[in-house]
Structures are given as structure tokens and as C-alpha cells.
Amino acid sequence: MLKTAEERVPRLGDFSQVVGQQEIDSIRTLAEGLRGMSITEVNSTSYGGGVAEILRSMVPLIRDAGLDVRWEVIEGSFEFFSVTKKIHNALQGMNVELTDDERRIYLEYNKMNSERMQLDTDFVVVEDTQPTPMIDFHRTRRGKWVWRCHVDLSTPSIAVWNFLDEYINRYDAAVFSSEKYVIPTLKLPKVSIIPPSINPLSDKNREIPEDLVLKILERHGVKQDKPIITQVGRFDPWKDTTGAIDVYRMIKKEFPQVQLLLVASMANDDPEGWLYFEKTARHAGDDGDIHILTDLIGVKDLEVNAFQRASDVILQMSTREGFGLTVSEGLWKGVPVVGRNVGGIPLQVINGSTGFLVDTTSEAAEKTIYLLKNQEEAKKMGENGKEHVFRNFLITRLLRDHLRLLNGFT
Ligand code: UDP
Secondary structure, three states, X not given: OOOOOOXXXXXXHHHHHHHOHHHHHHHHHHHHOOOOOEEEEXXXXXXXXXXXXXXXXXXXXXXXXXXXXXXXXXXXXXXXXXXXXXXXXXXXXXXXXXXXXXXXXXXXXXXXXXXXXXXXXXXXXXXXXXXXXXXXXXXXXXXXXXXXXXXXXXXXXXXXXXXXXXXXXXXXXXXXXXXXXXXXXXXXXXXXXXXOOEOOOOOOOOOOOHHHHHHHHHHOOOOOOOOEEEEEOOOOXXXXXXXXXXXXXXXXXXXXXXXXXXXXXOOOOOOOHHHXXXXXXXXXXXXXXXXXXXXXXXXXXXXXXXXXXXXXXXXXXXXXOOOOHHHHHHHHOOOOEEEEOOOOHHHHOOEOOXXXXXXXXXXXXXXXXXXXXXXXXXXHHHHHHHHHHHHHOEHHHHHHHHHHHHHOOO
């Protein structure tokens, strides 16, 4: 991994250079309303995937705003995370059912984690389904509990939802990334819609010098003078990395020198990663223009940043996507995105303006070829994309919405 000398954790005040002082002042005012209060954020991994990405930025910023915040990560065995991944898959529409044994494992680990953690803060924000039932083991809770859902709930398995619903309805509020995920049977006192967002000053997204981008490309054998299309996303049933390869193969017929970068790390809480890595690698075969770039070969935030910046087009072929931070990350770098019209992707890809929404791999290939042939238009779409992210999907907006939600309880 390449490191630069100026690397440091951005402070809340630093964001005024991106979003203006007024925005920072309004965040500080909201934090003022919560002065003296404490918050615990709970999720299932400190590394890999969108939730960890957001918390890595949000937690220090909340602290910077003057609040007492801690981040707890649940512990679990391989079998626990296999069950939680099954729950995740079921909620995203996979036809799977939980056995009694799986339910028992899920609840046992939640009980164990709730006993291990100190959850007596004024607010407890539980991210996603892995730690959801912890609330059940804290019936004497003192604070307000918020359930933050990041999954694509457009077509959930009803049986699995009904099992979780019982725990979710015990929360004081639920937060979804999009209006379309709100399930009608929810009976919570408060439901909010807050889309996720990216940190424009992190190593993943900050401006980096051109020579650093080139150095990173060279180090990973990517040619800077040939077209680059990139999909960033975990190895997972929903990211359709093999579909991205199919798209690339169709493009290759018109652009024989095109390269495909599949930037795809392993998340600590995802036991399916290796299975989908293997499927993807097998599908890629020995094509030297397909680069599988993982954290295992030193692809960290700065490298992801460089690959996204160097791309002509970003692909997001996911078949389900709660939000898809990778889309905003690409757009923020002025690169148009061709993505499936599912989940959170259409919040970010405005068809014909910041990229193209597609339903099939052949449509994705057609639109990507169009962008490769019409570079001026592609550049304009990238600029529109950056503006769209600036207005809607930066971390300061998320922080403001988050603090406003908690203020609503005081
Ligand atoms: N990511 C990464 N390296 C990879 C693959 C993904 O750093 O090889 C990051 C990606 O840049 C994004 C996050 O992981 O910040 C994925 O979030 P997203 O919302 O797109 O999807 P999720 O993984 O939560 O389903």
C-alpha cells in the first residue's frame, strides 16, 4: 500500500473547505442540543463494506462535534456470521428459510454480545440485522434505541422479515436509506429516511495527485493509456461481479484494449466472500486485461481512490443494493456510472445525466460503449455526478440528519 506524507484524519472543521462554514455551524448547533449525552454505535465489522466505511468517518466526527460516542463491534463465530449472511440474503429477496437451530445461534450470540457490551448510553444505534435482537436482552434499557437498516428491502422474504419484525418493533426509531424500503407492518414510533454518504476528505475520496494515481496503476499492472472500466464491491451474491465480466467481454469486441478492474475486498463479517471470489476468478479465466484487485494484495483506500479516478466508466451491476456507496464514490471523482436500476443506485445515477440506469448486461455494455465513444458527454455526466453527490451524499449531510434524528428525542 502506498502512503502519502500528508495523510491524517480529517476534523469536522476541515469540511468547511468543501461544504462551507454554515453547514459546519449547523452541525455544531445540533450537537449542542445533545450536549452531555452519550451514543453507542453497534455494527458487525470494523472493516469491509459500507457500514464500516461510514462509521469509520462518522464516529470521529460525532466526537469532534463534542459528543461522547463509542463504536462497538459484535463478536461471533463463523456459524453465527453464516446465519446473519443468510438473514441478509433473505431480506434482499433470496428464497431461504431459517432453521430452529439457526435462530438459536443468532439469538445466543446476540445475548452474549449484549451482556459483553455497555449499552447504557443515552442513544444506541444498531446498524443492520446482525445485532438487531440485542435490544431484547436489554429490556431495562435506559436510552433510546435506533435501528439503522442498510439492506435493499425491496423484495424481502416475508418469513424472515416476520421473525425480525418482532425485535425491530421494540426500537424507538428505524432509519432506512430509501422510502421504498419502509415495510408497512412496522409499528415503531418514528421512521426516518436517511441515505448514506461518503467522506470527501478520506483517503478513499480526497483529491490525490495524478502522479500518485499513475504510480498505483503501474504497481498493479494497469495500463493508463488504455480504456479502464471498474466495478468496486465485495465478493457477494448481489454484486454480480461475473455480470460485470460479461459486460466487459461485450465491450471488448468494440474496444479490444479495454481493461476491467474488479476491486473487491473481503469483509470480516461475510463468510461467502471466498466462494464468490472463486466464482469470479473462474469466470475471468486467464484474461490478462481483467484485474482482480483485493485488499489481500494491498488494495486499500488510496488504491480504490486511484482506480476510481483513473476509470473511464464505473460499473455497478449489483442485482440488489441497499445504497451503494461505490456509486457516489465514482461520481464524486467525476466518472459517469452505468448501474442496474435497483435499490439505492437510482438515487445516485440519474439516467442520462450522471450516468445510465440499465436492466441487463447487454444494455450496460451498450451504454458503456456509448460513453467510451462520446468522451465529452461522459465528462459532462461525470461533472453532473459530482454536483449531485455534493448536494446530497456527503458525510456532513449524513451527520446533520443523524444528529437531527437524535435531537428529536430530547
Ligand atoms: N470497498 C473497498 N475495497 C473493495 C471493495 C469495497 O474499500 O475492494 C469499499 C467501497 O469503496 C465502499 C464500501 O467498501 O466504500 C462498500 O460499500 P457499498 O455501500 O458500496 O456496499 P456494501 O459492501 O455495504 O454492500
